[in-house]
Amino acid sequence: MLRVRFAPSPTGFLHIGSARTFIFNWLYARHGGGTMILRIDDTDVERNTDASLASIFEGLRWLDLPWDEEYKQSDRLGLHRRMAEAILQKGLAYRDFVPPQAAEGEKSGAHGTWLFNAEMREMSREESDRRAAAGEPFALRFRVPRDAEPHIRFSDAVFGPQSKATADIEDFALLRSDGMPTYHLASCADDADLRISHVIRGQDHLTNTFKHVLIFDAAGVEPPRFAHLPLLVAPDGAKLSKRRHGPVVSVTTYRDAGFMPHAFVNFLCLVGWSPKDDREVMTREEIIDAFSLEGIHRHNAVVNFKEDDPFDPKAVWLNAALLRSLPVEDLAGLLLPFVRGAGIAVEPAKMAQIAPLIRERISLLRDALTVGDFFFAAELAPYGAAELIPQKGDAAMALRALECAREVLPGIEFSHDALEAALRAAAAHLGIKTGQMFQPVRVAVCGRKNAPPLFGTLEALGKETSLARVGQAIEKLKP
RNA sequence: GGCGCUAUCGUCUAACGGUUAGGACAGAGCCCUCUCAAGGCUUAAAUACGGGUUCGAUUCCCGUUAGCGCUACCA
Structure with missing residues (x-):
């Protein structure tokens, strides 16, 4: 059974890198007829906020890619603690009574990677139990099997075979001294319990995966299949971050600017994944059909935003194409x-x-x-009289054109074809080019030179507004 | 510092070990045209560097360089 999950932590707004991770999970689930799970990883009580949680749901709902099941880690703490307890009972974890601040100093003095505190790791079970029973706070640490297991290996669906020496993996924490599970423990416990078959997440978790394999092994559970995604980076190469790049990386910024959810999804798919042919504008169904883990790249991709323009030009183009269709x-x-x-x-x-x-x-x-x-707008934004003057013409020509328009317009029906016929006839009557007739009228009603097609514009504006604006233009041109 | 990962046009990307290294966006030019768009055509633009292996390397191996990630009782 194919089951995937997206597991955001509610510590900030939903950013586009997270959105892409969600999208890839969703596509993989839909492609394989599996189940998409949303799990809120809220074990960091200090940093969680309700505003963030709301923002994440807002962003995800906007994407319009519905998920099938929903969980919250804080509802499942018993499960996490049971797994921690089981690992402790097997002797694969130990209690660490060193207060966090003290541990910090110990680690900063270490060259290379800090691995463990020997006193804690080798403490007798009796002493450990006694101190715990006495109420002394402790963190629970994983006892990394450096002798029994020289290397940890797994095969990543994107990055291929991965291996790391256990001698380079520190005795990481499973439980904090306040009893809350760490990300590593909670994530693995929930992935196991929810029978997650594929963990598709950002490459920033690639090296964490060795720890996760260790946890799954200790719990006697078959690890899921892993697929790590290359990261989205800013034009300067730095990982996209809420703190450094601000709202330009927030999903709601795209929504508020008027992106279509599907155009946004289409864009994000094309960053870090390719259908391997030349298709770019794709429907949701086409993407689902074409999606595979094999099409995912191994290198980071730049989201090409600028200071004055927060959106990647390709995303904008994709959206424009969708709007036109x-x-x-x-x-x-x-x-x-x-x-x-x-x-x-x-x-x-x-x-x-x-x-x-x-x-x-x-x-x-x-x-x-x-x-x-x-x-x-009821009133046009101010514009200069010179704007009214057509190509190869002068103010007098503009004035004649507008006065002629003022004369003929009242008597006709304001429909595209009637307007076109009348204004073309007017140009012929005045002996000027059609462009020289249309341009002054266009500027008169739109207030600028570049605007949508004239006849439809006049029709939409209506007779009253159009004539009023033509009249105002004539006033501008009179000496 | 330690460990891990990565490297094709400005950006996103394609290329069983054999291609004039392809496409898209952005750029430039032309066409179309009542302006602006849209659309059509054309154009410029890349295999980080150095060694191997091979008849032949963008592709496989090693090194260098650069970038990124992890190195928390954050996720």
Whole structure:
């Protein structure tokens, strides 16, 4: 039975590297007809926050990749302690009574890797039991079998055969002196209990895996299969971090800018994994179908964001491509809450008229606010009269064009075809090029030179607004 | 410091040991066109370095360099 899990710790917002780990797990589960489990690894009571937990759920729900089962480690502490106790009873762990601060000093003096405190490791069972019974606090440490087991080996589905000398593995903690399990213990105990078949996680856990293999062995459990993912890094090569890179790496930043969940998923898939052919724009089903652990890379990948632009250009392009492929009525529905969220009152019918005009001009949903600002604003942003002057023309030509427009527009139906016919006729009547006719009108109604196609724009704006803006433009041009 | 991992265009990536080292994004140019886009075409751009093995190495091995990760009673 294929069972995978994503196990975030609620110590910050959901960042894109974590999101990718979730996505890869989800894809692997769906590809193999398995079960996707969400497990909150909240054994670090000191650093957990409710806000973080909320942010993680918010981000994951937005991805729209539903999971099948959900657990929280803090509900399962009994299980963790039972496993710790079993390992202790087998003599494969021992109590360490050295207070954390004192241990710190001892380790910093060590050359190479600190391995263990001999006094604690070799303490008699009687003394250990007596001190524990007396209530003296202790951490439980794993007794790494350096003599019996010179090497620990496992085969990683991505990185291949892995081996490490036990002489290089320290006696790591299983239980803290407050009785809480450490990540290593809790993670392994839960993976075993939840019958996780594949652990797919970040490469930062690759070297931890030797410890985990040790724990599984000590517990007498067959370890799951491991697959480690290369890390997502910043353009300077540093691991993506919440602290250093801030909200640019938060999933909610993408959501709030108007990424489509699937475009975001599509982008993240392509970073660190490849379908091995030239496909890039893929549907969810295509990705599920193509997904395999063999397609995952072994080197870190850069998310190409900048100071002034937090989004990788490819992610933006993927999103733009997805928006363009949407039926216009769907796009209008997506745009509506974005525009309204900016405090602009707009009716669905009007949004439906605007959507096809801006759809090839926006990459993110929020771009509608800038690309289509003149549709939403009652008053146009100030612009210079010079903007109204067409190519190879002058102010007089602009004025004639606008006055002609003011004359013919009131008498026609404001539909695309009627507008086009009227304005082309006007150009012919004035003896100027169509562009020289259209450009002053465009600037008059949009307030800038670069804008969506004119006739549809006039239609969406309506007769009243269009004529008012043409009138204002004429005023600008009058001496 | 110790241990581990990695290395193809600016970025994401493809290439049974034999390819003019392919694609995409971003860039440049041209076309289309009422502007801007979108679309089409064209273009520039890479195997980190040094040794092997081999008839032949981006591909296999070793070394160097660089980067990253772990080295917590964090996860």
